Amino acid sequence: MTTLAAAPVAIQTRDLTRRYGATLALDRLNLTVNRGDLFGFIGSNGAGKTTTLRILSTFLTPSSGTAEVLGHDIVQGADAVRRVIGYMPDFFGVYKDMEVEEYLDFFGACYRIPAAQRAKVIDDVLELVGLTEKKGALIGALSRGMQQRLGLARVLVHDPQLLLLDEPASGLDPRARIEVMEILRELRRLGKTIIISSHILSELETICNRVCIIEKGRLIYTGPVQGVRAQMSPGAVFWVRVGSGLAEAVKLLQACPEVAEVTPVEQQLKVTLAGASGDPSLIAETLVRGGAKLLELREDEMTLEEVFLRVTRGETQ
Numbered sequence: 001m002t003t004l005a006a007a008p009v010a011i012q013t014r015d016l017t018r019r020y021g022a023t024l025a026l027d028r029l030n031l032t033v034n035r036g037d038l039f040g041f042i043g044s045n046g047a048g049k050t051t052t053l054r055i056l057s058t059f060l061t062p063s064s065g066t067a068e069v070l071g072h073d074i075v076q077g078a079d080a081v082r083r084v085i086g087y088m089p090d091f092f093g094v095y096k097d098m099e100v101e102e103y104l105d106f107f108g109a110c111y112r113i114p115a116a117q118r119a120k121v122i123d124d125v126l127e128l129v130g131l132t133e134k135k136g137a138l139i140g141a142l143s144r145g146m147q148q149r150l151g152l153a154r155v156l157v158h159d160p161q162l163l164l165l166d167e168p169a170s171g172l173d174p175r176a177r178i179e180v181m182e183i184l185r186e187l188r189r190l191g192k193t194i195i196i197s198s199h200i201l202s203e204l205e206t207i208c209n210r211v212c213i214i215e216k217g218r219l220i221y222t223g224p225v226q227g228v229r230a231q232m233s234p235g236a237v238f239w240v241r242v243g244s245g246l247a248e249a250v251k252l253l254q255a256c257p258e259v260a261e262v263t264p265v266e267q268q269l270k271v272t273l274a275g276a277s278g279d280p281s282l283i284a285e286t287l288v289r290g291g292a293k294l295l296e297l298r299e300d301e302m303t304l305e306e307v308f309l310r311v312t313r314g315e316t317q
């Protein structure tokens with residue numbers, strides 16, 4: 001008997017499209033998520049994040065296109081998909097009058113986990129999300145951050161391989177956000193594949209290994225998180241300070257074909273090189289060879305958030 005290694009791809013969508021009446025919410029989305037990824041799904045309000053996650057978790061059918069989740073087609077193999085995923089919707093009803101343990105036991109029963117095993121499973125997931133001490137508490141008495149963590153515990157009860165989390169950190173204070181992110185890191189260490197959506201790119205920058213950015217239902221970037229800045233910014237921007245002769249320095253730089261733009265800002269020059277990965281030594285060489293005195297040369301630290309805003313500016317619905 002031959003044993004096939006697990007396919008590296010966890011999710012593959014092909015031209016996934018969804019319309020709501022006249023609204024095109026998803027427009028031929030081609031997305032690949034690999035097993036073991038902690039994948040950031042980023043887009044502003046109305047970009048199509050929830051629509052995509054609902055389709056991948058089989059709650060919604062696509063208008064056209066296909067998707068496979070862990071090798072199962074989301075339409076033909078919907079039952080199989082549901083067994084291997086944990087989907088945490090953006091808004092989930094909390095059963096305020098239930099106790100934490102009762103709530104998890106209920107979902108354990110829904111997933112047909114034998115009663116004898118459920119107590120251990122509940123203890124394990126509560127420990128993972130740091131709610132062990134709240135086992136007997138009423139859900140209505142938990143803070144929002146704790147309720148979100150309980151939501152995570154709920155999707156872990158049946159030990160799914162893939163988690164689809166729709167903005168699990170939204171509405172949380174910074175500390176509670178960090179706690180959620182820590183749990184996600186731990187889950188990844190345990191071998192889970194995770195997709196997490198957010199409209200805040202910088203929130204996901206530190207924990208995700210790969211991200212995609214969608215806007216108006218269209219994919220505008222997918223790849224490693226480090227690649228976002230290089231691919232999204234139209235050029236590399238540097239700041240230059242020269243000893244004297246600002247106007248001379250501007251002329252020298254403008255004569256250089258690799259320099260796309262030079263703008264004096266107060267006593268400094270903002271220099272944009274053509275191409276995102278421009279070499280700043282070119283700026284130094286041009287100035288020094290032209291007789292200018294170079295005092296400082298540094299890269300513009302445009303944050304990922306600024307890059308994101310620039311890319312999506314004016315395109316949010």
Ligand SMILES: Nc1ncnc2c1ncn2[C@@H]1O[C@H](COP(=O)(O)OP(=O)(O)OP(=O)(O)O)[C@@H](O)[C@H]1O
Nearest residue numbers: 020023025043044045046047048049050051052317
């Ligand atoms: N049930 C629906 N009926 C009609 N239009 C819908 C429905 N659900 C979503 N839409 C539209 O589809 C588009 C994508 O919405 P979606 O909820 O997927 O975006 P999102 O990225 O999750 O946004 P948010 O950040 O606000 O949660 C939007 O234009 C939205 O108005």
Ligand SMILES: [Mg+2]
Nearest residue numbers: 049050051090
């Ligand atoms: Mg949404």
